[in-house]
Amino acid sequence: MSEKDMDQVVRDLTLMLLYLTSWEEKGFDGEYHRAWKGYPFEVLDQLRDEEELISGSNRSKSVYMGKEAVGEAQRLLEKYGVKE
Known part of the structure; x- marks a missing residue:
């Protein structure tokens, strides 16, 4: 797997x-959805x-997920066969 492919999987x-x-x-x-930022800063950035x-300041401990992010996350869950 190439580094670019791995970056996409991590994202x-x-x-x-x-x-x-x-x-x-x-x-x-x-x-809206909100989540804690316990993930690699490079990916969050x-x-x-x-x-x-996603949105949120560098000082906050959580981020806001817009409707587009929620929709994409739901599509990815389906793509990877993960059930909620």
Whole structure:
């Protein structure tokens, strides 16, 4: 497996774990998922900065997952055969 493929697998697994360990909260603009950031910072930075799937400050201990992130995580779970 190439390094690029491995990076993609790590990214996919991180997004799935964020989703699986998330909880729902109500905000001003509806409900959203929130998860603790106990994952590699490089991957979290990629999901936040490059892909804009999660948000949260560097100082916070949790991140917010947008609807797009939740949808992608659910698609990845199905792709990898993981049941919620």
